[in-house]
Amino acid sequence: xxxxxxxxxxxxxxxxxxxxxxxxxREYSWVxxxxxxxxxxxxxxxxxxxxxxxxxxxLLFALVFLWGARLTFNYGRKGGYARGGEDYRWAVLRARMxxxxxxxxxxxxxxxxxxxxxxxxxxxxxxxxxxxTPLGAVDIVLAVAFVGCLFGETLADxxxxxxHQGKKRETAAGRTPDPRxxxxxxxxxxxxxxxxxxxxxVVAGVPARxxxxxxxxxxxxxxxxxxxxxxxxxIFTESITLGRYPEYADYQRRVSPIVPWFPRRAASRPxxxxxxxxxxxxxxxxxx
Numbered sequence: 219x220x221x222x223x224x225x226x227x228x229x230x231x232x233x234x235x236x237x238x239x240x241x242x243x244r245e246y247s248w249v250x251x252x253x254x255x256x257x258x259x260x261x262x263x264x265x266x267x268x269x270x271x272x273x274x275x276x277l278l279f280a281l282v283f284l285w286g287a288r289l290t291f292n293y294g295r296k297g298g299y300a301r302g303g304e305d306y307r308w309a310v311l312r313a314r315m316x317x318x319x320x321x322x323x324x325x326x327x328x329x330x331x332x333x334x335x336x337x338x339x340x341x342x343x344x345x346x347x348x349x350x351t352p353l354g355a356v357d358i359v360l361a362v363a364f365v366g367c368l369f370g371e372t373l374a375d376x377x378x379x380x381x382h383q384g385k386k387r388e389t390a391a392g393r394t395p396d397p398r399x400x401x402x403x404x405x406x407x408x409x410x411x412x413x414x415x416x417x418x419x420v421v422a423g424v425p426a427r428x429x430x431x432x433x434x435x436x437x438x439x440x441x442x443x444x445x446x447x448x449x450x451x452x453i454f455t456e457s458i459t460l461g462r463y464p465e466y467a468d469y470q471r472r473v474s475p476i477v478p479w480f481p482r483r484a485a486s487r488p489x490x491x492x493x494x495x496x497x498x499x500x501x502x503x504x505x506x
Contacts, residue, residue, distance in 0.1 A: 221267040222344055225260050229337050232256055237329045246324055247304040249332045254289035256333075258282050260340035264347045273353040274346050281364050282340070288368060292375045307451075310458055335447060338440025370404065377403040398463050406473070 219227075236248040261282045265275040297303045308328075312320050381400040388395040460466045472482050 221264045221347060222341075224263050224267075225337060225340075228256070228259060228263070229333060233329055233333050236333065237325060240324055240329070245302075245304045246308045246328055247298065249328055250293070250305055251299055253332075253336065254286040254293065256336050257340050258286040260337060261343045264340070264343035268347055268350075272346070272350055274350070274357060275343060277353065277357065277361055278343055278346065281361060281368075284365075284368060288372050288375070292379075295379070307455060307458065332447070335440055335443050339444055341440060374404045377405065381405075397465070399459065399466065399469070401469060 232252060236252065239248045240246045258279075261275075261279045265272070265279040268275050270276055270279075293299070311323065315323065378400055381402075385395040385398070456466075456470075460470075
């Protein structure tokens, strides 16, 4: 079998396993638990089919491995791999849907759609495997940018972790935490580059663009779908956070929606406005 066929078999097995476990355990975060692992496996398959002798594929594999290690560590220390570590958003959705509706959602969105994305975002490695060119300066620049983004996400992870540990201590002491969600450090700004696999898609897509005179290959479709998933998840998570913390509306007014920029001063008289594409503290560290 070629590398892509191997990945398809892995994809089928992962989908079947995630869906079956969700039905048996009534817990629906199995895809979340393999989110940082499966992309590393896919890219490893492509790099392995080159005998780990292609510089670009090896670089891509190393970058994705670092991304996966960071996300796995952060997800694990928050209890994501423990029993009962289900994403709280699924419980909210279950309360809003009929049981049969949620089961369809579980099959087609949670299991199939997300696993399709996890496969698609690694397919630029397939492009790099089929169209090999020497590693160049552009690849190095993009790799450095990736590492910079990874450092920003790791720092945001730690800042959020420190905040929630302090929040737990305040609650245990019988005091009301203030503020009730992170607003300092990197959380004063829009999210640090969140979708790091988009960067890896660019790194691997360079040789294809050189070969095809600037044409964009279909293998970057995963990056587009991942961005759409990120935006939709942010909107949903933002609505939950706003329901829990009314003061989050002021945070929305102060923080630029997507483009990193200096925070604005809080308005003296808050004005009602529609929800927009802004970061929620849970989204910053829970998605790749």
